[in-house]
Amino acid sequence: MFRKRSKTTENTAATASTAVRPVWTFSSSGWLFLYHFGVIKCLKDLDLHRQVYTIGSSGGSCAGAFLHMDTDIDEVVRFVLSCALEARSSFSGLFQLKRYLKNAIRKFGTAELPNKLEGNYEISVSQLPWLRNRRITKWRDMEDVEQSILASSCAVPLAGLPVNVPGLGYCIDGMFSDSQLIKALVLGNSYFAYHDHASVTICPFYSSRAHITPSEYVPLWWAFFPPSPEELWRVYKLGQKDARAWVIKNRGRTNLTVTPIPDLTDEPEATVLQDGWHAWENVGEEISMLATGAVARLWSALSHVLEALGWTLVYWELAVHTVLSAVVAALAPVLPDSLKAGGSTAMAWKRCRDYYALLLSLKMVLKMVPALGGRIRMGMDAIDRIFSLSFCFRLFWFLKQSA
Incomplete structure (x- = not known):
């Protein structure tokens, strides 16, 4: 039964x-x-x-x-x-x-x-x-x-x-x-x-x-x-x-x-339920529109700092994933099947390269700089890769959508 x-x-x-x-x-x-x-x-x-x-x-x-x-x-x-x-x-x-x-x-x-x-x-x-x-x-x-x-x-x-x-x-x-x-x-x-x-x-x-x-x-x-x-x-x-x-x-x-x-x-397609890949990146602009004067400037500065901090966490998460993926790939021949992600050494190295490629992105590095990071626009392909590879990014995204 x-x-x-x-x-x-x-x-x-x-x-x-x-x-x-x-x-x-x-x-x-x-x-x-x-x-x-x-x-x-x-x-x-x-x-x-x-x-x-x-x-x-x-x-x-x-x-x-x-x-x-x-x-x-x-x-x-x-x-x-x-x-x-x-x-x-x-x-x-x-x-x-x-x-x-x-x-x-x-x-x-x-x-x-x-x-x-x-x-x-x-x-x-x-x-x-x-x-x-x-x-x-x-x-x-x-x-x-x-x-x-x-x-x-x-x-x-x-x-x-x-x-x-x-x-x-x-x-x-x-x-x-x-x-x-x-x-x-x-x-x-x-x-x-x-x-x-x-x-x-x-x-x-x-x-x-x-x-x-x-x-x-x-x-x-x-x-x-x-x-x-x-x-x-x-x-x-x-x-x-x-x-x-x-x-x-x-x-x-x-x-x-x-x-x-x-x-x-x-078959009519389902209506788009929510919109905006760039909503999270535009947090500083949205806050500025909701306030005026000194309050607006304070919130704007704080939003830039928080945004830079968020991207820093995402960057470090990708760095940790890169190291862990490299270790798993190197040890793949001796690891039990239950611990292999993807089932082969080639797949393990591919994941490592995917994480490492994002670490080498100049835009990713600039995103961690307060004020300057908000002016950097990343392409949809890059955002899509980060979204699929970074848990922190997905978490920040959902928090922004629920705000």
């Missing part, structure tokens, strides 16, 4: 049949699991859902189950939007995630679902008290399915108390035991262990390293505090657009047998 994640087969499927089947993983998401539903809608439209083995955690466990259900995804999304509207109506509504999930499972689930999921799906949970990761692969009835999904989505305290899973005892959100922040930040691995060896990874967070991830900025805090139903609907449509774009780009390089893809020009 369940199994422990091993170090050598962390994210492989539970059965031997998955050796010839693509493995798709749906990550933790919170309310952004509407993005997962958009991806699932695309897979169903392209008739790809019958071929894949799926792994889900947290919000991804709920969304991923619907990939194997004969249900109108648009109808499911409309139900989720009504739950989001209720959650926004009161403070207590934010802590009713378990009730919303339970209602959705009971509304759209059928008695045949356990048999449909078995051999095609597994759910990641964290077993208490030691937060051991467990993968649930078998279910006796709908009650077992419901308890498994509720446990995998139980982000305490937003989703209430731990859930009692038959055969495992009390469990909580799978993200607590599947996260690997150290490997992600130091070695460049994915942030979740179940992503490492999957064929295709899906994550609704903008800074993710997954294969299918938002092509437009989606605020991180929407995972915990749902935006308006209109914005969530755009997230859903964005998931469809990004999934279709990925399939079109990769259909010749995967083992997916893709049915003819419909003309995408009839």
Whole structure:
């Protein structure tokens, strides 16, 4: 009924049949699991859902189950939007995630679902008290399915108390035991262990390293505090657009047998949710517009100092990554596979060169100079590379967007 994640087969499927089947993983998401539903809608439209083995955690466990259900995804999304509207109506509504999930499972689930999921799906949970990761692969009835999904989505305290899973005892959100922040930040691995060896990874967070991830900025805090139903609907449509774009780009390089893809020009693109790569760089100008006189000059000077300090932290982070990547590359021949990021010495040296190239950038150095740094404009390609390689830069970016 369940199994422990091993170090050598962390994210492989539970059965031997998955050796010839693509493995798709749906990550933790919170309310952004509407993005997962958009991806699932695309897979169903392209008739790809019958071929894949799926792994889900947290919000991804709920969304991923619907990939194997004969249900109108648009109808499911409309139900989720009504739950989001209720959650926004009161403070207590934010802590009713378990009730919303339970209602959705009971509304759209059928008695045949356990048999449909078995051999095609597994759910990641964290077993208490030691937060051991467990993968649930078998279910006796709908009650077992419901308890498994509720446990995998139980982000305490937003989703209430731990859930009692038959055969495992009390469990909580799978993200607590599947996260690997150290490997992600130091070695460049994915942030979740179940992503490492999957064929295709899906994550609704903008800074993710997954294969299918938002092509437009989606605020991180929407995972915990749902935006308006209109914005969530755009997230859903964005998931469809990004999934279709990925399939079109990769259909010749995967083992997916893709049915003819419909003309995408009839599908209206999701509206841009947030804008502005240069917003973070223009912090001094924005502050100056909000104040006058001495206060404006004080804030302007302070903003230049803070901006320079931020770029200094980013630069030192890249320097540390360069050294660590070089050490890992040098020791790659003797390191165990579990510690290799990318799986080869060549990939390790490539990451080292990527970090080192940014350190040699004159604009990066000038960015650390107060006042002068604010006048230096970096190209979109450079910003994109820094965003993907620097955790500090992504953190400052999200803080700026939330301001």
